[in-house]
Amino acid sequence: SAVISQKPSRDICQRGTSLTIQCQVDSQVTMMFWYRQQPGQSLTLIATANQGSEATYESGFVIDKFPISRPNLTFSTLTVSNMSPEDSSIYLCSVEGDTSYNEQFFGPGTRLTVL
């Protein structure tokens, strides 16, 4: 299994500012995924990040709002830009395991509150 850490674990931010969330994996992985979980809701995929290429965004999510970096095979960042209270959510990164199960392993999440 993969061990994933995220920084920060939580933050409270002001409207109009930006926050960069870091995701670190203890092994090299090809694909990393970023999800959003709004209060009381299920998880929604934001984008898929491959090392060395542009991230692929899901419908409803755009690069200007959620720029993603993937500089190497163990690290990725998600930035939430020009934040509003509607961006208050838990943001989670995940990676795919290297077994035939294709299971995904999730980080602990970053709880973001925008005032």
Added chain:
Amino acid sequence: DAKTTQPPSMDCAEGRAANLPCNHSTISGNEYVYWYRQIHSQGPQYIIHGLKNNETNEMASLIITEDRKSSTLILPHATLRDTAVYYCIVRVAYTGTASKLTFGTGTRLQVTL
């Protein structure tokens, strides 16, 4: 990916078996059934998956009907630590962008004393 339907909530007494149903009537022949759970304030955790045969691991058993239109996750001896939201997801099982997970609303399982 095919959609799934799960009851929004269930209760189970500690020590008893928890049987969580899932309907996936539009599942395709190359799609697997995956189960994840999310304990409060944590990231989702993989539990088990299967194609058409029943599966068992150290966490749970998965029973898939012969027509593959529904399945049941069984926690044989539920404990308070099994209180979580359980997600049933169907998807093809190969790496790539198609391996993204589409989460439904899940079943909130409450295990009580």
